[in-house]
Amino acid sequence: MTTIEAIKNxxxxxxxxxxxxIAMNEFGNLLIRDKSACIWRLCPEDLxxxxxxxxxxxxRDLLENAEFIDDWEMKTLVQAVREMLGVLEEGRRYCLKLPxxxxxxxxxxxxxxxxxxxxxxxxxxxxxQIKDIPDGTQIRLDVAS
Numbered sequence: 001m002t003t004i005e006a007i008k009n010x011x012x013x014x015x016x017x018x019x020x021x022i023a024m025n026e027f028g029n030l031l032i033r034d035k036s037a038c039i040w041r042l043c044p045e046d047l048x049x050x051x052x053x054x055x056x057x058x059x060r061d062l063l064e065n066a067e068f069i070d071d072w073e074m075k076t077l078v079q080a081v082r083e084m085l086g087v088l089e090e091g092r093r094y095c096l097k098l099p100x101x102x103x104x105x106x107x108x109x110x111x112x113x114x115x116x117x118x119x120x121x122x123x124x125x126x127x128x129q130i131k132d133i134p135d136g137t138q139i140r141l142d143v144a145s
Contacts, residue, residue: 025078
């Protein structure tokens with residue numbers, strides 16, 4: 001399965017019809033151009049996929065926004081995680097075992113690496129499952145191995 005296929009299958013419920021991945025960070029966040037030229041950000045650790053720039057002009061402006069760049073690059077966090085887990089193997093990304101919206105934190109016991117395709121699939125599945133649950137609602141995750 002290609003990255004675009006995984007995005008479409010796992011996050012298509014958001015309305016995203018992906019054309020190409022234009023950027024990726026070490027935590028598997030993706031900037032994706034859709035078929036209407038909007039730019040989306042897929043953020044696995046926060047379980048969202050949303051439009052961040054509705055046009056190429058706004059995308060260029062976004063790339064000059066220091067706050068966005070700091071959030072995107074995650075330099076301090078990436079450096080700390082790299083020291084803890086090592087350099088990423090080909091095709092893998094750092095991630096939270098339990099994403100933020102379901103109680104996960106950026107603590108050493110909640111950090112790991114995962115193949116990018118698996119990260120896209122897992123985060124899209126979980127985000128879709130909880131999308132209609134009000135914030136603060138207790139949930140129970142059943143994990144099958």
